[in-house]
Amino acid sequence: MARTPGKTDNAVSIHDQKLARGSGGELHQIAGNDAEVLTTAQGGPVSDDQNTLKIGERGPTLIEDFHFREKIFHFDHERIPERVVHARGYGAHGYFETYESLAKYTRADVFQRAGERTPAFVRFSTVAGSKGSFDLARDVRGFAVKLYTNEGNWDIVGNNIPVFFIQDAIKFPDLVHAVKEEPDRAFPQAQSAHDNFWDFVSLTPESMHMIMWVMSDRAIPRSFRFMEGFGVHTFRFLNAQDESTFVKFIWKPKLGLQSVVWNEAVKINGADPDFHRRDLWDAIQAGDFPEWELCVQLFDQEFADSFDFDILDPTKIIPEEVIEPMPVGRLVLDRMPDNFFAETEQVAFMTQNVPPGVDFSNDPLLQGRNFSYLDTQLKRLGGPNFTHIPINAPKCPMHHFQQDGHMAMHNPVGRANYQPNSWRSGPREHPKKGFRSFTDDEEGQKVRLRPESFADHYSQARQFFVSQTVNEQKHIAMALTFELSKVETPVIRERMVSHLLNIDEGLAETVAEKLGIKDLPKKADAAIEPRDDLPASDALSIAKNGPASFKGRKVGVLVSDGCDGGLVNKLEASLKKEGATMEIVAPKVGGVEASDGTLIEGKQMIDGGPSVLYDAVAIIVSTEGAEQLVKEATARDFVADAFAHCKFIALVDAAQSLLDKAGVEPDEGIFLLDSSNDIAAFIESCRKLRLWARETKVKL
Ligand code: HDE
Numbered sequence: 001m002a003r004t005p006g007k008t009d010n011a012v013s014i015h016d017q018k019l020a021r022g023s024g025g026e027l028h029q030i031a032g033n034d035a036e037v038l039t040t041a042q043g044g045p046v047s048d049d050q051n052t053l054k055i056g057e058r059g060p061t062l063i064e065d066f067h068f069r070e071k072i073f074h075f076d077h078e079r080i081p082e083r084v085v086h087a088r089g090y091g092a093h094g095y096f097e098t099y100e101s102l103a104k105y106t107r108a109d110v111f112q113r114a115g116e117r118t119p120a121f122v123r124f125s126t127v128a129g130s131k132g133s134f135d136l137a138r139d140v141r142g143f144a145v146k147l148y149t150n151e152g153n154w155d156i157v158g159n160n161i162p163v164f165f166i167q168d169a170i171k172f173p174d175l176v177h178a179v180k181e182e183p184d185r186a187f188p189q190a191q192s193a194h195d196n197f198w199d200f201v202s203l204t205p206e207s208m209h210m211i212m213w214v215m216s217d218r219a220i221p222r223s224f225r226f227m228e229g230f231g232v233h234t235f236r237f238l239n240a241q242d243e244s245t246f247v248k249f250i251w252k253p254k255l256g257l258q259s260v261v262w263n264e265a266v267k268i269n270g271a272d273p274d275f276h277r278r279d280l281w282d283a284i285q286a287g288d289f290p291e292w293e294l295c296v297q298l299f300d301q302e303f304a305d306s307f308d309f310d311i312l313d314p315t316k317i318i319p320e321e322v323i324e325p326m327p328v329g330r331l332v333l334d335r336m337p338d339n340f341f342a343e344t345e346q347v348a349f350m351t352q353n354v355p356p357g358v359d360f361s362n363d364p365l366l367q368g369r370n371f372s373y374l375d376t377q378l379k380r381l382g383g384p385n386f387t388h389i390p391i392n393a394p395k396c397p398m399h400h401f402q403q404d405g406h407m408a409m410h411n412p413v414g415r416a417n418y419q420p421n422s423w424r425s426g427p428r429e430h431p432k433k434g435f436r437s438f439t440d441d442e443e444g445q446k447v448r449l450r451p452e453s454f455a456d457h458y459s460q461a462r463q464f465f466v467s468q469t470v471n472e473q474k475h476i477a478m479a480l481t482f483e484l485s486k487v488e489t490p491v492i493r494e495r496m497v498s499h500l501l502n503i504d505e506g507l508a509e510t511v512a513e514k515l516g517i518k519d520l521p522k523k524a525d526a527a528i529e530p531r532d533d534l535p536a537s538d539a540l541s542i543a544k545n546g547p548a549s550f551k552g553r554k555v556g557v558l559v560s561d562g563c564d565g566g567l568v569n570k571l572e573a574s575l576k577k578e579g580a581t582m583e584i585v586a587p588k589v590g591g592v593e594a595s596d597g598t599l600i601e602g603k604q605m606i607d608g609g610p611s612v613l614y615d616a617v618a619i620i621v622s623t624e625g626a627e628q629l630v631k632e633a634t635a636r637d638f639v640a641d642a643f644a645h646c647k648f649i650a651l652v653d654a655a656q657s658l659l660d661k662a663g664v665e666p667d668e669g670i671f672l673l674d675s676s677n678d679i680a681a682f683i684e685s686c687r688k689l690r691l692w693a694r695e696t697k698v699k700l
């Protein structure tokens with residue numbers, strides 16, 4: 001094989017190696033002069049990275065081969081324990097920009113100056129599955145934000161759902177054990193659809209509000225970019241006068257909310273298990289930086305005392321109609337990590353990381369979390385110096401006397417490693433600048449009690465349900481039915497229905513009917529009579545909070561040889577104007593030849609590009625192309641699924657046979673592309689994302 005002298009070739013085959021050897025067996029100079037010399041971790045140059053050191057060509061390997069020993073040793077230790085929850089995640093860098101000074105409410109430096117930017121790192125995650133599980137699990141999504149403020153790191157370790165399953169941290173191990181794979185059989189992976197999970201929640205009525213959210217479309221988001229984030233707990237802001245204002249944090253995506261349907265999620269997991277990762281990667285690489293507004297709900301003690309529910313109860317929300325969220329800044333994600341492990345895997349979020357001016361409330365879940373997250377980092381990252389890892393290190397100066405321990409990178413310099421000292425050396429505490437807790441009056445008996453004010457488990461679950469559109473309510477019923485259909489123990493299914501009767505009778509009856517439960521069980525005993533007077537809140541529905549445009553979305557364009565290349569170009573230009581993208585799906589790798597002889601490059605072959613990967617589809621084929629595609633199950637599925645998932649479909653006349661074969665009936669979601677006006681009408685409809693009116697017809 002000819003080899004260009006001076007060129008490094010990383011993919012040197014064993015065959016090439018033999019060719020590269022001289023008759024004496026010594027390796028020729030494969031790496032050129034301009035390449036860096038490979039070294040061991042100790043910096044020693046390496047002469048041969050292809051063969052271990054042996055006695056003779058076919059003899060035993062020598063243990064003195066320190067290069068081999070070091071390389072294999074390091075490889076054997078590449079893994080660190082995955083997170084016990086939120087193991088599968090994906091992160092990005094960006095910044096937070098403050099809108100206006102919030103000095104009136106908080107002395108936190110990050111909120112003092114309008115327009116100031118603070119570096120940020122965000123990690124999104126699923127909760128139940130392990131690191132290698134798929135993205136479209138029905139699950140809560142973690143939404144953890146690290147702000148590298150001038151006063152140390154502030155972590156808002158939130159979820160895309162504003163409430164939680166449990167009210168007290170002591171129940172967390174039980175919840176997590178129950179939702180993860182069952183311990184004897186080690187399945188199911190990344191799914192709550194099994195006996196143990198539903199056994200636990202059906203015995204834990206405080207979970208019911210969260211269950212409504214997790215069974216809603218919130219748990220199958222279309223993209224990280226189209227979901228909200230919530231701090232969940234009530235926190236405090238403290239101003240320079242130490243005055244306290246309660247605060248709840250909400251991240252609102254600029255691109256609006258969007259989810260997929262369950263049948264689609266299941267198929268996406270097969271077609272592209274990394275669907276959410278790829279989406280974020282693609283958007284950031286394309287310069288289409290996702291953005292969220294940080295909103296705060298601010299309230300005082302008087303409101304807290306008068307509110308229907310306890311503001312310390314993490315299974316409750318304060319509806320946005322009751323306290324309007326105030327936008328205080330924006331978060332922009334504009335850079336992917338250089339290395340997934342170094343940054344996304346090693347990032348250590350901790351609820352207890354708050355700057356001066358932000359403080360905790362007594363929410364018992366938050367209090368437990370403040371204790372837990374330090375432990376988890378010690379276990380995962382292997383020692384107390386995990387703050388020395390660049391992704392976790394503050395970007396502001398640090399001065400302290402902590403020293404030594406595994407992998408210590410920053411150690412005190414000089415003689416003084418304690419204080420007070422007589423050497424006039426080292427940092428000192430600062431009563432004014434330093435973190436001060438809110439001096440609340442706390443007293444009472446030492447007890448293990450759940451407050452009475454936490455006892456209403458159904459009223460807000462019902463409020464969530466009645467705030468959804470009819471289609472969204474149907475999705476909740478379908479999700480409950482699906483999940484409980486996987487539960488093998490009848491008594492658990494019935495127990496769940498008895499809870500649903502306290503939430504919405506119609507919902508309970510639908511689910512019971514689908515589960516084949518003939519006699520409805522009696523309502524679960526409620527500690528407090530559930531209320532049905534809480535008004536619907538539009539903010540709780542995804543459908544009512546969709547995007548204003550089709551920006552950030554993607555159309556899959558199925559093409560064939562002989563298709564109208566001009567039309568494909570026009571569609572692409574119009575989508576670009578809207579801020580959307582398209583991807584060509586072709587019968588063969590490489591693309592197709594348009595009728596005018598130009599090549600249209602394919603991004604996906606039809607087998608690898610099913611319509612579930614797109615927000616809408618277009619079918620631009622020739623008559624002969626359609627005749628060929630009609631014979632292919634993948635092409636028929638492409639169309640049938642797009643229709644069943646209520647997507648908008650644009651097509652040329654020649655594609656009609658494909659639609660007929662896929663069982664598609666004409667409706668207002670299907671657009672014949674005759675002129676440029678048709679493209680405009682198609683894109684305008686796409687802004688609605690889905691034609692939900694079709695759903696009753698397709699009966700997913
Ligand atoms: Fe977590 N949680 N959690 N959690 N959590 C972890 O910390 C824990 C809870 C959340 O991307 C762990 O670093 C307890 C609520 C996110 O790295 C662990 C309790 C909310 C992430 C832990 C809760 C969250 C975690 C596992 C009940 C939403 C991923 C790995 C008291 C507000 C952060 C780790 C990332 C991760 C404990 C409940 C959000 C074990 C004890 C409520 C987004 O420390």
